[in-house]
Amino acid sequence: MKQFQAIPLQTIEKSVITKNFLKDSRSLEGFIGVLRHIIPMTLSSRKLAFYNMFLDFLRVICLKIISNNQKQRQELMVSDSDFAHLLLQLDMATAIDNRVVLHSKYCEAKQFRPLKKQLCHYQFIVQLIAYYKHNDSQAPIGNAWKKMIREKKLDYEIRLCETLINLEKFEVGKKIKSPFSESYYTGSGENAFNNYTKQEFINYVTLIGETTALKNVLDIGCGFGNYIDALTVNNPAISVTGIELNPEVAASTKQKFKDNGRVTIVNNSIFNYQSNDKFDLILLNYVLFYFTHDEKVRLFKHLNSMLSEGGRILVCQYYSGIENMKVSLSSILGDTSLSKKIEIYYANKISYANTLWNNTVDVFKEAERFDKFCDILSSKGFSIYRICPADRFYYSFFIEITRQGEQSQ
Ligand SMILES: C[S@@+](CC[C@H](N)C(=O)[O-])C[C@H]1O[C@@H](n2cnc3c(N)ncnc32)[C@H](O)[C@@H]1O
Structure with missing residues (x-):
């Protein structure tokens, strides 16, 4: 077993970064998407598939935010906002001067549309959340996913999705009223x-x-x-x-x-x-x-x-x-x-x-x-x-x- 270590901040700061794989891995999601069809679905590979869908889930939420904030578009798309940072991370936009510009594949006849695969992943995660909340045995998500949820193998992740879907209510310059009790966040921490x-x-x-x-x-x-x-x-x-x-x-x-x-x-x-x-x-x-x-x-x-x-x-x-x-x-x-x-x-x-x-x-x-x-x-x-x-x-x-x-x- 690997020995536990905590690293002095000074050592981290002095270390030289060679290649930043983590920042620039655009092809990674495609690779994982393909992999899930050719390797057996173990718990780990299913989790990876989940994370792949999670990013598409976030992309659809971002597009809903843009659609809902058309009048505040100028403020929404300034490059130094949390929302712009998220768009850039999800590889949905490019920073130009002090603005972010959404990639054209998401813009169709003045509407903002997710790609088909992204929408499917979003809908699947919505089903997972519904199963997690209501335990509906008829939920169309497949038995392996149900088993993972019943065995609490995806608790933290699904609760995070259940939380983040509320970003759809995002309005520029306003706070969202929390839909959860305080103990909900504490419970997520427990998971x-x-x-x-x-x-x-x-x-x-x-x-x-x-x-x-x-x-x-x-x-x-x-x-x-x-x-x-x-x-x-x-x-x-x-x-x-x-x-x-x-x-x-x-x-x-x-x-x-x-x-x-x-x-x-x-x-x-x-x-x-x-x-x-x-x-x-x-x-x-x-x-x-x-x-x-x-x-x-x-x-x-x-x-x-x-x-x-x-x-x-x-x-x-x-x-x-x-x-x-x-x-x-x-x-x-x-x-x-x-x-x-x-x-x-x-x-x-x-x-x-x-x-x-x-x-x-x-x-x-x-x-x-x-x-x-x-x-x-x-x-x-x-x-x-x-x-x-x-x-x-x-x-x-x-x-x-x-x-x-x-x-x-
Ligand atoms: C997200 S929970 C984390 C709970 C726990 N530390 C964990 O990590 O599992 C944060 C907790 O801090 C509590 N809290 C917030 N403000 C506080 C304050 N001013 N004094 C004491 N507790 C506070 C909240 O009520 C909440 O239960």
């Missing part, structure tokens, strides 16, 4: 954790534990407490305080840990939480997009007062726009196989749709941006020490943060 991140998290905490005594941990926006569970099961010396804003989610998590004397769940905002305790490890897993820039500045000031000397902050988060860093990291980690590159390729594209969603839905304040995040950290006396992928797709990352000057401890 992602169980399917992808759990083992990496356990490994990362073990790595930190080699140099830092971990006794007292704070989990901010702890949701249903998956990370707390993994921490306490694997580390009998650790006590954890979970802070959760949402009353229903907090109540459910409190109930889950009611017999565990090492876990305290507090239903409060982190901004109102004060403690005399110092924490050796502070977790921020998929929570930063709930805060504005100014709130994050306040947050890190607050965390500085609660972090023990030599303590660590561990963030788990996804970002679009960090392809170069992913290329460097994957080459340092020896993740250079074709299958790995394909997985990263799909995850990259999908992250742009997630960025658009996080900047558009009313429950989130703004999508995370890696460069801005680094600026906030350095303004508050922190810096990134090490990074590693939090899942095999390089979708999310664990980012280990220390006070400046404390990295050698």
Whole structure:
């Protein structure tokens, strides 16, 4: 088994990028499309087929957005918008000056139309979502797909599609009202954790534990407490305080840990939480997009007062726009196989749709941006020490943060 490693940010930044396969792989989707007809459909190849359809699903959504925003076309198609970035990633448009121009194959008699194959893939994913939600045994999707859904092998992905289809309501300059309860997003996080991140998290905490005594941990926006569970099961010396804003989610998590004397769940905002305790490890897993820039500045000031000397902050988060860093990291980690590159390729594209969603839905304040995040950290006396992928797709990352000057401890 490959040894677990987290790579210092400085090493990633110094690594030379040779060929950026991840940025420019236009023929890849065609190749995967053909492959699915000639190789047996194993779980992995079916997942790849799913991701191929996912990109077409997003393309159809983009065309619907353009059709619905004809009057705001000028603003929609400026090249520095989240929407334009998504169009470029999906290879649907070209950037010319400060605008993006949709490829002519999508424009027909002043209408915007997807290609036939793209529409079929979109409709298939809509059926998958319907089966996932209603368990309708008559759904026309084939038994193998039904089995995958029943066995929860596509949970996170289908929930993501179920979320992103709401981008069809996108209106320039407006927020979309979230169609889901808060616990829906928290539940999606739970699926992602169980399917992808759990083992990496356990490994990362073990790595930190080699140099830092971990006794007292704070989990901010702890949701249903998956990370707390993994921490306490694997580390009998650790006590954890979970802070959760949402009353229903907090109540459910409190109930889950009611017999565990090492876990305290507090239903409060982190901004109102004060403690005399110092924490050796502070977790921020998929929570930063709930805060504005100014709130994050306040947050890190607050965390500085609660972090023990030599303590660590561990963030788990996804970002679009960090392809170069992913290329460097994957080459340092020896993740250079074709299958790995394909997985990263799909995850990259999908992250742009997630960025658009996080900047558009009313429950989130703004999508995370890696460069801005680094600026906030350095303004508050922190810096990134090490990074590693939090899942095999390089979708999310664990980012280990220390006070400046404390990295050698
Ligand atoms: C997407 S969920 C992630 C849950 C968990 N960390 C995980 O990764 O599975 C983010 C959680 O942060 C909570 N949250 C948002 N703002 C918060 C705040 N100011 N203080 C504490 N929790 C907050 C939300 O209610 C939500 O349950």
